Amino acid sequence: MSEQILPPGTRPIYRITGGTLPGASNPTDIKVCNDTIIDIGTFSESTDDGQDIVDIDASGCMVFPGLVDLYSRCREPGLTRKGTIASESLAALGAGFTHVLCSPDTLPAVDSVATVELILHRSKQVHAGANIIPMAALTVGLRGEQLSELATLQAAGCPVASQADQAIDSTTVLYSAMEYASSFNMPLLMNARDAQLGIEGCAHTGAIATKLGLPTIPVAAETVALARLIELCRETGCRLHISRISSARAVEHISDAKQEGLPISCDVGIHHLFYIDELLAGYDASFHSAVPFRGREDRQALRHGLKSGVIDAICSDHSPHDIDASLAPFPETEPGLSAYDWFVPLLLQVPEVTGLNLEQVIGKLHDAPLAILGRDSSVSFDKGCPANFFLLNVDAPFAKTRQGIVSVGNNNPLAIHDATSLGLSPLKGELRAVFHEGRLTSYMG
């Protein structure tokens, strides 16, 4: 192990001791300097005498690579009463995310370089937040008519293009968009929804919505749109990622498409692994989601799909809202759950409902998203690798007080309901620290 004398004005050396790395059976120590891991192994304290050292106790913690969120909303620019890049990137980091793909449905939509640069600039200004990466709006204003300047937006920093939660009505436009995007190898991240069927709906078509008299979103609204996307993918060769699927039938469609060898991937929002339409009883607006919570069989299929690999990744679908968004009769409430402040305990329950182990679940939030974005996903905790990881105490009880909520959005069922009343196990999990580009954010004490 070489000794390094640090020039004045640099960050201290961090010595993270006693954490359990992925795949390791014994605890391992990590040494970080600037944004790089400079040593891995078991250290004795004496070897670092004379240097500026900060000791981080990672005993009892698992060490995982910083997570990558394939769908989130920072609300900035334009909807800042619901959230800002500052607040939401901080919240994301607190959930273990070091990189967050933000939906292009800001105001204005992300269809111009100016908006891309604003988002990237704001994100850089937040020292202790996740990196916010904007998605390009596939069409201008997300209106589904005119193509955005995809090549320009890609060069400015958008790795994918998306229509957010807006459907494209014209198949001609969709076909063209997919052809055009594939010229620049720009993957499309598309939520499967029909432009008309179910557009007025706010709940899954089924017994609960029937009882409550709510307008509904049939499964066909997802599967018909999905079938269209798959067919166009086949013809255009466009790299397609289906964002946030909700139904059993969708899982089957994607499985078939993958078996054919089409360039398709998909993800599921974390909440859809746990919540179903029955929870809407009594008009509980905390379960109003743009991608509706469907029935038990759908949830079961999503869980199986994740285990079998048909579903590649998990995203947060983070949708922070101001308080007024839920103060209306159910159909008038704004859909969406604020995910980050309650993400960690749900993450830790994914193994028990899917049969995956925790490392595999982390893979769905790190390796898979990176692969979908065409980035190198190999995780290495080796000398010379970037220092992007977090320490997670999986056994510590989870307690989120009102003051502890980092996101602007309090709109999460766990903010008002007890976990067991929602069919969850008691909440556990505490993030002790995050290293992002070598900077430490500590959550201890």
Next chain:
Amino acid sequence: MQWLDGMIEPLIQLIAYGPAAALIGIRRGGVDVGQYLHEELTRRGGTLHEEMGELNIAFYRDDFSSIGLHPVVGASHVPFDVTGKHIILVDDVLGTGRTVRAAMNEIFDYGRPAKITLAVLLQRTDHELPIRADVIGQTLQVGSNDYIDLDADRMQVHVGAKS
């Protein structure tokens, strides 16, 4: 029953002259007593409207604001016009007087009687309103801690302490 029979003669006298008489019983004890009186008076030749009225005073009670709506058992049924009549208002027990006040308020929503005579089988002494019966079967010195139970079938009265 002796107390009941003692009420007949005074009532016969009262309905012998004056406006046409009709009998109204207050649910539920007053209906049982009223039925007996109605049969006896008719049998003894008294001129009384052939049908008896029944009042369910649930909507006229003065305790709605404190204990809510009492369970309603059947509608009031007054099968004659009360206006201009001599109403014999019958109840089994007159206690505080509030029931009778409610009944009179209800009768006046049906019309304007010429006269109301109050006939009760038992009059207690714990009055809360200045209402006293005109024809009484028996007066009982009872306190507010006592209750009176009228057994309609055997026309018997039981007095006991509230538990």
Next chain:
Amino acid sequence: MTLPDPQFNVAGTLQHFIDLQGLDANILTQILDTAEGFAGINDRKIKQVPLLRGKTVANLFFENSTRTRTAFELAAKRLSADILNVDMVTSSTSKGESLLDTLRVLEALQCDMFIVRHADSGAAHFIARHVAPNINIINGGDGQHSHPTQGMLDMFTIRRHKGDFSKLCVVIIGDIKHSRVARSDIAALMTLGCAQVRVVGPQTLIPADVESMGVVVYSSLNDALKDADVIMGLRLQKERMKTATVPSSGEFYRTYGLSPERLALAKPDALVMHPGPTNRGVEIAGTVADGKQSVILEQVTYGIAVRMAVMSIVMGNSDAMLAQSQDDIMQHKTQPGT
């Protein structure tokens, strides 16, 4: 359900009347029995009882309805309450004021009870959850979800004519999917132990998984009407033609209209009911609507007594609970201000 039923107060008594789902047979029967008490009110010279004297009832109708609003107004007046008609259709909410802000303004007027009709399913639930304590909310119809007073007056009408629900076969025809009346009727019939409830209409008008509410679905009207004791028609709104749900009122009448010939397939003493207003020649033949089996006008009359019953029960429960808590304070059982 993870959220408590807002219809009940902490004392466990009914304080809002929003949804027949969640009310047991005892409460429904109490309402029907109480309504019997009010039904004879027309026989009196003074068609009023003093129960709600000094109370103010406000009609908050966000959707137009002369018929239901007038019925509530009459019921309130017969209970000696003062009635306020707040025209919400052209008021500030249509200018963008939130429902909650509107509610706060109206609470400041210190009314005791609001009758609410709104186009959103769940609106009455929302208002009941956010209204100040001791104000009663009566749901006059919320979206496609519930019209509980209509459900109760339908039950009252059936009970008056047929008595025991456990032997009855009730058929509901038409646009069940968009009908709050149908949902309320189904809930009440199931709770009161109705032997069989059938729904019949084209699939576009039958909601998904409606069998989960306990009904049997028919697609042929002729089959559904066999042995029916009660037939309930539902209004077919003109919008349905515009949204490609039903091609025309003519075709609807030919396939699902209650004609005299179809009526003859049911039991000879079957009741013909409809919440009104009826589209004659669409849901029901004019002659059937006016015929001797029709109790449609009786439904309207009974609606007054039923609404009086509902209003006095919930108002009485609130007052009693308030009196009890003031009593507790007086006797130092609770600290004032807690």
